[in-house]
Amino acid sequence: MGALPYMLADSLVTEGGRAALWRVLAARGAFIASLGAAAALDFKRPFFLLIILPVIVLFFTISGLMGGFVGCRSGSPCAVGIALGLLLAWALGVTFPVVAR
Numbered sequence: 313m314g315a316l317p318y319m320l321a322d323s324l325v326t327e328g329g330r331a332a333l334w335r336v337l338a339a340r341g342a343f344i345a346s347l348g349a350a351a352a353l354d355f356k357r358p359f360f361l362l363i364i365l366p367v368i369v370l371f372f373t374i375s376g377l378m379g380g381f382v383g384c385r386s387g388s389p390c391a392v393g394i395a396l397g398l399l400l401a402w403a404l405g406v407t408f409p410v411v412a413r
Contacts, residue, residue, distance in 0.1 A: 315404060316397030318343070323393030328383025336380075340372050360408070367407045375399050 322343075326336045344365070351361040375396055383392040 315401035316394065319397035319400055320390065320393035323379070323383065323389040323396065326380070326383075326389075328387070328389030328392045329380025330384055336376075340376070344368065364404060364407060367403055371400055371403055375403075 322339055325331070325339045347361045347365060347368070379392045379396045382395075383389055386392070
């Protein structure tokens with residue numbers, strides 16, 4: 313449920329791929345840091361946060377780069393955010409059953 317609003321907000325913050333690199337890295341680094349902080353609060357229960365960390369990094373690397381290219385061409389950060397939100401939700405939905413016990 314949170315993937316779509318998060319990626320929409322991320323796309324608006326990064327201006328659909330037109331923002332400076334430091335701004336993109338700061339926005340995505342803050343998200344990854346928040347996952348690490350949530351896992352550090354209680355290491356046993358939110359262990360799944362550490363499991364999805366490689367998926368998130370891979371998603372940001374591949375799909376985020378592609379979304380940046382599309383955002384620069386289309387000029388619509390909302391369209392990019394919605395598309396990337398649906399892709400992230402799908403990637404997480406596929407990953408969890410694979411790593412579940």
